Amino acid sequence: MRRAQETSFAKCTARFNGSSRNADDLEAFIEATEVYRDCTNVSDEHALRGLPMLLVVEAAVRRQGVKSSITSWTDALQRLRGMFGVPRPGYKILRDIFATEQNSERADDVPIYL
Numbered sequence: 001m002r003r004a005q006e007t008s009f010a011k012c013t014a015r016f017n018g019s020s021r022n023a024d025d026l027e028a029f030i031e032a033t034e035v036y037r038d039c040t041n042v043s044d045e046h047a048l049r050g051l052p053m054l055l056v057v058e059a060a061v062r063r064q065g066v067k068s069s070i071t072s073w074t075d076a077l078q079r080l081r082g083m084f085g086v087p088r089p090g091y092k093i094l095r096d097i098f099a100t101e102q103n104s105e106r107a108d109d110v111p112i113y114l
Contacts, residue, residue, distance in 0.1 A: 007040045009033070009050035016080075018059030023086040029054075030077055044073040051076055059084065 014032035016025070033054065037047055048070070055063055062083055070076050 007042050008046050009036070009042060009053050011040075012036045012050075012054060015054055015056050016059050016084075017057040018055075018062065018084050019057060021084065023084075026080060026084045030080065047073045048076055 012033065014029055014036065016029040033047070036042065042050070052060060052063065052067075059080075063079075066079060070079060
């Protein structure tokens with residue numbers, strides 16, 4: 001049985017620059033990359049390594065700062081949405097904070113990400 005050849009984003013034409021701050025632009029970019037991945041059999045590993053080829057201007061610069069902490073394709077998409085998606089209103093952030101129960105850890109040991 002012949003194994004399908006894995007490809008990369010080398011011929012993908014989708015690009016994201018991060019300057020518009022329009023969540024629809026980000027979601028359109030993500031959708032385009034997902035469709036390309038599905039149609040050309042790009043693995044998660046190759047997609048993660050090839051993502052910098054698709055990011056330009058501000059998006060490329062901001063990715064440089066966090067690239068060492070991104071470990072999966074799903075994580076990369078979550079980070080893009082976090083950096084360039086629609087900002088969450090403060091009341092939703094507070095609701096999430098107060099919905100999380102404190103277990104046995106000390107309050108000063110728990111990192112807070114806002």
